[in-house]
Amino acid sequence: MRSFSIQLLDKEKGITSFQALSPLKREMKGVKVGHAGTLDRFASGMIVALTGGATKLNPIFSSFDKEYIASIRFGEETDTLDPEGNVIASAALPSQESVRAVLPSFLGRQMQTPPVYSAIHVDGKRAYKEARKGKDVEMPEREIEVSSILLLSQSDDEAVIRVSVSKGTYIRALARDIARACGSCGYLTDLRRIRTGPWQLSDSGKDSIELLSMTGLLSTVVLSERERIAVENGTITRRAVLSDSDSTLPYCFLFFGSELFGIGEKTDGRYRILSRLDR
Structure with a gap:
C-alpha cells in the first residue's frame, strides 16, 4: 500500500477532527496521518486527511479558502459562540430586514477578533485553556476576507448563510459580528464545511494525484x-x-x-x- 494519500473525509457532528481520523490511522498503521483544516466538535463536513509524505504538503492545503453553510441563532450569545457554550448575553431579535441589510457589509477584507475559545496562542498559551480558567484573554485582531455571502433562509430567530472565506476566518466570530451589526447578539447553532480550495465533498472518490492536479499549483x-x-x-x-x-x-x-x-x-x-x- 502506498503511504502517500490525500483523502477528503466528511466529519460527522459530535466528534473532534482528531477522532475523525481514527479509522484512517487504524487502516494506515505505522504511517504518519495528519489533516488540514480543523473543524469544531459541533461542526460537520470536509476535512482534508493526509498520510505519509502527503503530510509535508499541509501548508498548501491549509492556505486554501473554504466554504460553509452556517446557521446563526439570534437573541442570545454563548461564551464559545456555538451550541456547546453557556449563554452570557441576550438581546432583542433583529428584524429579518436588518439581517438582509447588513450581510453585504461583511464582504471583502476586514479585521476580525477570533473567539476566546480557540486554539490561538496568546502570550505563548492556548486562548481556550486560559478562558477555561476564568482568565480574561485579549484576542489579537487578524485580517480575513469574505469573498461571498448568501442568505439561504431565515426565520424570526435564525438565518442560514452560505459563505466563502479566507484562511484563518472563524465563522463563529462572523456569526457574532453579524448579529451585533443587527443590534442583537447571536451564535452558531450549526456549521458544515462544503468546500476546501478547489475540492467539493463530491470529489472524495478521486485519487490523490487527480486531487493535486485540481489545485493548479x-x-x-x-x-x-x-x-x-x-x-x-x-x-x-x-x-x-x-x-x-x-x-x-x-x-x-x-x-x-x-x-x-x-x-x-x-x-x-x-x-x-x-x-x-x-x-
Whole structure:
C-alpha cells in the first residue's frame, strides 16, 4: 500500500477532527496521518486527511479558502459562540430586514477578533485553556476576507448563510459580528464545511494525484534518467531537469519519462523533493 494519500473525509457532528481520523490511522498503521483544516466538535463536513509524505504538503492545503453553510441563532450569545457554550448575553431579535441589510457589509477584507475559545496562542498559551480558567484573554485582531455571502433562509430567530472565506476566518466570530451589526447578539447553532480550495465533498472518490492536479499549483517536471541516482538520494541539480511545463508554479510533479516519481517544491529556481511516490 502506498503511504502517500490525500483523502477528503466528511466529519460527522459530535466528534473532534482528531477522532475523525481514527479509522484512517487504524487502516494506515505505522504511517504518519495528519489533516488540514480543523473543524469544531459541533461542526460537520470536509476535512482534508493526509498520510505519509502527503503530510509535508499541509501548508498548501491549509492556505486554501473554504466554504460553509452556517446557521446563526439570534437573541442570545454563548461564551464559545456555538451550541456547546453557556449563554452570557441576550438581546432583542433583529428584524429579518436588518439581517438582509447588513450581510453585504461583511464582504471583502476586514479585521476580525477570533473567539476566546480557540486554539490561538496568546502570550505563548492556548486562548481556550486560559478562558477555561476564568482568565480574561485579549484576542489579537487578524485580517480575513469574505469573498461571498448568501442568505439561504431565515426565520424570526435564525438565518442560514452560505459563505466563502479566507484562511484563518472563524465563522463563529462572523456569526457574532453579524448579529451585533443587527443590534442583537447571536451564535452558531450549526456549521458544515462544503468546500476546501478547489475540492467539493463530491470529489472524495478521486485519487490523490487527480486531487493535486485540481489545485493548479503543480507543473510537470521531467527529470534526466542519467541523474536518477542523485535524485533518488535527494539532490535535484539544474542538469537533472529536462523540462518544466510552468516554471512560475511553486510545486511540481516529478517524472522520469512517464513514471511519476514524486512531488517537488521550487524556490528561487531550485528544485527539491517534498515527497516520493515510489514508496
